[in-house]
Amino acid sequence: MNRTILSAALVLALAPAPLLAAPKARPAAVSEAPAWRSAWGNAPIAPQAVARPGEARAFTDVTVRQVMRLNAGGEAVRLRLSNELNERPLAVGAITLAPADADGKILGAPIAVTVGGKAEFTIPPGAPVLSDPVALPVKAMDYVSAAVFYVGTQAPAGHRVRLFVAPPGNHVAKDAIPGEQALKGPGLVSGVEVRGQGEPPVLVAIGDSITEGSGSTPNADKGWPEQLAARLAARGQGWSVVNMGIGGGRLLREVSGPSALSRFDRDVLSVAGVKAVVVLEGINDIGRAVQPGFTADVVTPEDLIAGYRQLIARAHARGVKIYGGVIPPFEGAAYYHDKGEATRTAVNAWIRTGGEFDGVIDFDAVLRDPAKPSQLRVETHGGDHLHPNDAGYALMAEAADKAVFPGK
Secondary structure (H helix, E strand, O other), X not given: OOOOEOXXXXXXXXXXXXXXXXXXXXXXXXXXXXXXXXEEEOOOOOOOOOOOOOEOOOEEOEEEEEEXXXXXXXXEEXXXXXXXXXXXXXXXXXXXXXXXXXXXXXXXOOEEEOEOOEOOEEEXXXXXXXXXXXXXXXXXXXXXXXXEEEOOEEOOOOXXXXXXXXXXXXOOXXXXXXXXXEEEEEOOEEEEEEEEOOOOOEEEEEEOHHHHOOOOOOOOOOOHHHHHHHHHHHOOOOOEEXXXXXXXXXXXXXXXXXXXXXXXXXHHHOOOOXXXXXXXXXXXXXHHHHOOXXXXXXXXXXHHHHHHHHXXXXXXXXXXXXXXXXXXXXXXXXXXXXXXXXXXHHHHHXXXXXXXXXXXEOHHHHHEEOOEEEEEOHHHEOOOOOOEOHHHHHHHHHHHHHHHOOOO
């Protein structure tokens, strides 16, 4: 079995974009030459040893499919495969790509995907790789299926997503795989890029479970970044939206995956075509301080503001606009505490009035209960007083749309 070890030099280097001074100006396309941009993405997470019921952590000589909705179109597609948070090389026997529907059904003949011209390859530890381009015309809101055959036992360092796991063997060339089982597990694909004319822009959303979409209808693309992408596509806005939320994530410290400070360059600034980022992070930094095992992690408003300033400086150094998301209420949530509410209020006041973000998206204003501003409106959440439901995420998408694309 011939395996080719790829160097990290295959990683796409992001070309810095020119700094845009106007606070709410949107970058315009400056070239009609074909360019790559991200149409879908999620944040890598380190492998975990223990699986929950209905989940997988590792795969042995098996074919696994990952289905993704693209938020931009183009004439060709390539995949970003992440082994960045893994300490071991990861062996891939074969990959194919095919059109799919929202339920994951394959709609066309799978197309072989190669890396450096090789169908079988190994990704080094700590590195991503980009696949060779695949001639597959796609439109915004299309779904694609990537089928991966893992050689030996592999534990991908990927985001936990819906997967379709086949019986043992290499089934990547099939347009229907009998016996597939839907599970949640780590996806090898961390990004899908499309090639089209000009330099159409990308907005990246980074945050915790509220950005990831917890509380929305599962597998229905109803989180706020996905609903924003659908709004933009419906009116031909031309922007792609990439969701880099991690459930449980924090701004300052690692807990459920790397902190926003540590992953910002990889998960935001390396995204192909990024021109703007929305940051909604901090509620877990505030709330977890009262949970067992986290009592040493108390944060002050000044701590969080210092973290935001780091992200602002790093975004501006790359010519990327950065929007601050005002943190929604959380009274009634399991980790609510009065001191945390005071911290949230102080941080939100700085986000709104500090003038350091290029723009502000007031998620708090559209979700809070007017009669009790420290709580979410009852119709906007599913009962945990923390995560919005589909309707709440729709309000967040509308707020983001109005703040980033005023007058459109």
